[in-house]
Amino acid sequence: MRAVILGGSIAGLLAAQALTEHVDEVVVVERDRLLDSPGQRPGVPQSVHLHALVHRGLREIEQLVPGFAADLAAAGARAFDFGADTAIYNPAGWSKRFPSSLTIYGASRVLIESVLRDRVLAHPRVHLCCGRAVEGLVGDARTITGVRLQATPIPLDADLVVDATGRGSRARHWLARLGYPPVPEVVIDAHVGYASRQYAIPDRHIADWHACYVQLAAPHRPRGAVLAPVEGNRWMVSLIGVKSHRPTTTEDDFLRFARSLPTPAIAEVLAHATPLTPILATHATSNRRRYVENAHGQPTNLIHLGDAVCSLNPIYAQGMSTAAAAAALLARCCRTRPRSCDLAPRFHRQLARLNNWAWQLATTTDLSWPTTDGGPPTLLQRITDRYAEHVFTGATDNPQVASAVLDVLHLLRPPRSLLAPTTLARTLRATHRGAHVD
Ligand SMILES: Cc1cc2nc3c(=O)[nH]c(=O)nc-3n(C[C@H](O)[C@H](O)[C@H](O)COP(=O)(O)OP(=O)(O)OC[C@H]3O[C@@H](n4cnc5c(N)ncnc54)[C@H](O)[C@@H]3O)c2cc1C
Numbered sequence: 095m096r097a098v099i100l101g102g103s104i105a106g107l108l109a110a111q112a113l114t115e116h117v118d119e120v121v122v123v124e125r126d127r128l129l130d131s132p133g134q135r136p137g138v139p140q141s142v143h144l145h146a147l148v149h150r151g152l153r154e155i156e157q158l159v160p161g162f163a164a165d166l167a168a169a170g171a172r173a174f175d176f177g178a179d180t181a182i183y184n185p186a187g188w189s190k191r192f193p194s195s196l197t198i199y200g201a202s203r204v205l206i207e208s209v210l211r212d213r214v215l216a217h218p219r220v221h222l223c224c225g226r227a228v229e230g231l232v233g234d235a236r237t238i239t240g241v242r243l244q245a246t247p248i249p250l251d252a253d254l255v256v257d258a259t260g261r262g263s264r265a266r267h268w269l270a271r272l273g274y275p276p277v278p279e280v281v282i283d284a285h286v287g288y289a290s291r292q293y294a295i296p297d298r299h300i301a302d303w304h305a306c307y308v309q310l311a312a313p314h315r316p317r318g319a320v321l322a323p324v325e326g327n328r329w330m331v332s333l334i335g336v337k338s339h340r341p342t343t344t345e346d347d348f349l350r351f352a353r354s355l356p357t358p359a360i361a362e363v364l365a366h367a368t369p370l371t372p373i374l375a376t377h378a379t380s381n382r383r384r385y386v387e388n389a390h391g392q393p394t395n396l397i398h399l400g401d402a403v404c405s406l407n408p409i410y411a412q413g414m415s416t417a418a419a420a421a422a423l424l425a426r427c428c429r430t431r432p433r434s435c436d437l438a439p440r441f442h443r444q445l446a447r448l449n450n451w452a453w454q455l456a457t458t459t460d461l462s463w464p465t466t467d468g469g470p471p472t473l474l475q476r477i478t479d480r481y482a483e484h485v486f487t488g489a490t491d492n493p494q495v496a497s498a499v500l501d502v503l504h505l506l507r508p509p510r511s512l513l514a515p516t517t518l519a520r521t522l523r524a525t526h527r528g529a530h531v532d
Contacts, residue, residue: 105400
């Protein structure tokens with residue numbers, strides 16, 4: 095049995111690893127020519143921006159690819175405790191810090207992918223076909239039987255196909271050409287923009303944090319930023335703004351934007367740091383979800399995962415982790431009935447439940463910006479958003495509330511866990527006291 099994975103990025107590599115125990119051969123088809131050493135490539139333009147691999151993602155990847163974290167560390171990524179070592183300026187002020195088990199690695203997106211690729215491609219059943227774009231699918235009314243590759247007249251035969259071609263996936267066009275009905279799609283776009291660059295960490299830098307995160311807050315705080323260490327003793331800095339506040343790539347604007355944030359913490363350290371890269375920007379940050387599970391008559395052996403099926407506003411740092419959780423789910427689905435003809439529908443039904451957490455978190459918050467396309471928010475979303483403001487106030491006052499918030503951000507608990515009686519009581523007490531720590 096041969097599985098063909100379309101796209102050799104985070105989602106594709108993890109899906110390949112997940113399938114190794116269940117098929118005879120996995121072929122990963124990637125449009126880019128992949129380098130032997132970590133490097134920027136055209137198919138993943140987002141890798142110039144800061145990427146946080148939240149704890150759920152780290153855990154899922156480590157289970158699928160044992161030794162991944164050790165390899166990251168060996169390649170120069172430093173582990174730190176997100177709860178204790180990340181200074182978070184939330185909508186109500188500085189969030190309480192506390193020792194936690196939320197380990198996070200200071201690593202660039204390029205390094206994360208490269209470490210993963212080395213591990214996955216070392217598996218004897220995984221083969222890479224790179225420098226070839228997928229141009230279509232071959233199949234009948236129920237199944238996909240092959241994949242059409244650029245400049246190759248004979249299709250690559252496949253028993254199982256996984257679409258991991260990311261945000262710009264063309265799978266719906268390929269399926270339409272075969273006569274499959276369209277998949278319903280929802281887009282919620284808060285028009286968030288990023289501008290990022292790397293700096294050398296100054297020798298004399300001293301701070302009581304490793305990473306600093308200034309959150310955005312609708313509707314009054316349309317600017318935020320993240321600064322975090324990456325391999326090579328560098329900082330990766332991403333400035334983030336909504337709609338007319340999207341940062342530009344000019345030198346002066348970058349520092350001016352940092353100084354305009356509600357806390358000077360990031361601007362102060364950048365004033366003494368040496369830039370190492372140009373400033374690069376992106377506006378490709380919409381939330382886009384394809385409801386494959388609701389579409390009738392889809393192929394029974396075509397799996398969609400990663401950004402190809404659910405791409406999220408990156409400010410919530412969930413993309414790589416939802417891709418990892420999806421790959422782990424694929425492994426579980428294959429373990430029970432790997433060759434069954436209901437693999438894809440069964441997987442997509444469960445994936446929808448899994449993606450709901452991240453989708454709810456990202457879209458509920460994004461819909462509270464008046465300029466967001468895809469709204470308006472429902473009554474429940476408006477109430478949830480108001481409650482979230484109180485929870486952030488609670489997090490400036492009480493480490494347990496701060497911990498409950500981080501568990502949701504790290505995808506360890508669903509957003510509704512913030513309504514647990516103890517968190518609710520602590521939140522209300524803090525709000526009642528008017529807690530606000532600057
Ligand atoms: C600005 C920004 C910041 C982000 N920050 C974070 C963060 O902090 N934390 C986090 O977890 N996530 C973050 N993300 C999301 C993260 O980048 C993705 O979720 C993650 O890379 C998983 O994506 P993927 O593998 O599904 O797709 P991608 O990484 O987009 O990869 C798709 C792959 O498919 C290949 N491909 C495309 N078309 C074809 C074709 N026709 N034939 C063959 N190959 C093809 C591409 O070359 C590429 O290799 C961020 C995203 C952006 C835009």
